[in-house]
Amino acid sequence: MPYSPEDRALFESAATDLYDDIVANGGIDHTDPRIAARGALRPAFDLLTRIGLVVNDDKGDRCVPVDPSTVQSLVVAPMGQQGAELLSESSGWATAFNGLALTWRKSPASDRGPITEVRGDAINLFIASLVADAESELLTAQPQTGRGLQELSAAIQRDGDALERGVTMRTLYQHSARRSSVTHKYVAAVTERGAEVRTLDEFFNRLIVIDRRVAIIPGRDSLAVALAIREPSLVAYLVDMFERSWERARPFTNRETSMMRDVAAEQRAMTIRMLIEGHADPASAKRLGVSPRTYAGYVADLKEEFEAQTRFQLGYAMGVNGVSGNEKPPADTRT
Numbered sequence: 617m618p619y620s621p622e623d624r625a626l627f628e629s630a631a632t633d634l635y636d637d638i639v640a641n642g643g644i645d646h647t648d649p650r651i652a653a654r655g656a657l658r659p660a661f662d663l664l665t666r667i668g669l670v671v672n673d674d675k676g677d678r679c680v681p682v683d684p685s686t687v688q689s690l691v692v693a694p695m696g697q698q699g700a701e702l703l704s705e706s707s708g709w710a711t712a713f714n715g716l717a718l719t720w721r722k723s724p725a726s727d728r729g730p731i732t733e734v735r736g737d738a739i740n741l742f743i744a745s746l747v748a749d750a751e752s753e754l755l756t757a758q759p760q761t762g763r764g765l766q767e768l769s770a771a772i773q774r775d776g777d778a779l780e781r782g783v784t785m786r787t788l789y790q791h792s793a794r795r796s797s798v799t800h801k802y803v804a805a806v807t808e809r810g811a812e813v814r815t816l817d818e819f820f821n822r823l824i825v826i827d828r829r830v831a832i833i834p835g836r837d838s839l840a841v842a843l844a845i846r847e848p849s850l851v852a853y854l855v856d857m858f859e860r861s862w863e864r865a866r867p868f869t870n871r872e873t874s875m876m877r878d879v880a881a882e883q884r885a886m887t888i889r890m891l892i893e894g895h896a897d898p899a900s901a902k903r904l905g906v907s908p909r910t911y912a913g914y915v916a917d918l919k920e921e922f923e924a925q926t927r928f929q930l931g932y933a934m935g936v937n938g939v940s941g942n943e944k945p946p947a948d949t950r951t
Contacts, residue, residue, distance in 0.1 A: 643678040888918065
């Protein structure tokens with residue numbers, strides 16, 4: 617007989633105390649007013665009887681306790697078995713739905729609308745299913761780091777499987793990602809399998825393009841909303857933007873001194889542009905892909921460089937020296 621959460625709550629709150637009392641007294645009389653038809657402990661007593669923790673004695677006028685160890689398996693084991701069966705059944709249903717999803721994505725019906733909105737927890741599942749179906753190419757732009765270890769492991773598995781199938785992969789990060797140990801682990805894992813990863817100073821938005829047939833971008837107001845774009849002209853436009861950024865970006869795995877000096881110079885120039893354009897610190901930090909504290913450190917370095925005490929003095933000094941943040945970049949060291 618199945619037991620409900622309400623049964624367990626009654627068992628924990630009243631039945632166990634009644635059982636303790638029955639054990640202490642060697643049993644309980646059927647005439648005990650507490651377990652009478654309208655007695656306060658009648659529901660608890662009925663539950664103990666149903667479970668089998670109390671049974672009638674030989675004479676039939678008293679109930680005596682039973683060793684819980686002989687009863688527990690009769691209650692718990694069926695629940696565990698039912699749980700295992702439900703897990704197996706849910707796995708079967710998931711497999712069946714995956715097959716249907718694959719059929720849908722490859723059918724003309726899935727392309728009825730050029731833009732599909734995906735929300736919440738369904739986003740990662742949706743992306744994973746598209747990557748699993750990738751046949752030739754993945755393009756990804758990740759403007760922000762901060763992925764946790766669990767998300768990192770899932771991404772390594774998902775993208776690694778695609779690379780093992782022969783899918784090419786190129787990923788763009790901001791320069792700030794070079795300071796993230798988590799990102800370094802991901803990059804090491806995917807580049808070992810043939811992926812290419814570069815970084816760029818400029819702010820860009822999140823983007824995933826699969827086989828140049830579908831592009832995923834975030835919603836306007838929240839990362840909890842994603843848009844899947846299948847309209848060929850829009851996808852081609854997004855791919856062109858990616859390619860232009862890719863050409864300006866610098867290889868993530870290049871750790872030469874000259875490369876790191878160029879990266880630092882580009883971040884410095886970006887900081888200068890943010891100051892001149894008058895962006896608030898939180899917005900500037902986001903565009904650089906760093907924390908507000910790190911951005912404040914960049915500004916402090918500029919003050920020291922130009923011997924300024926305030927931002928007003930810094931702006932004046934940069935103006936006098938003709939500094940705009942758009943000066944000719946250092947010699948190209950890309951490979």
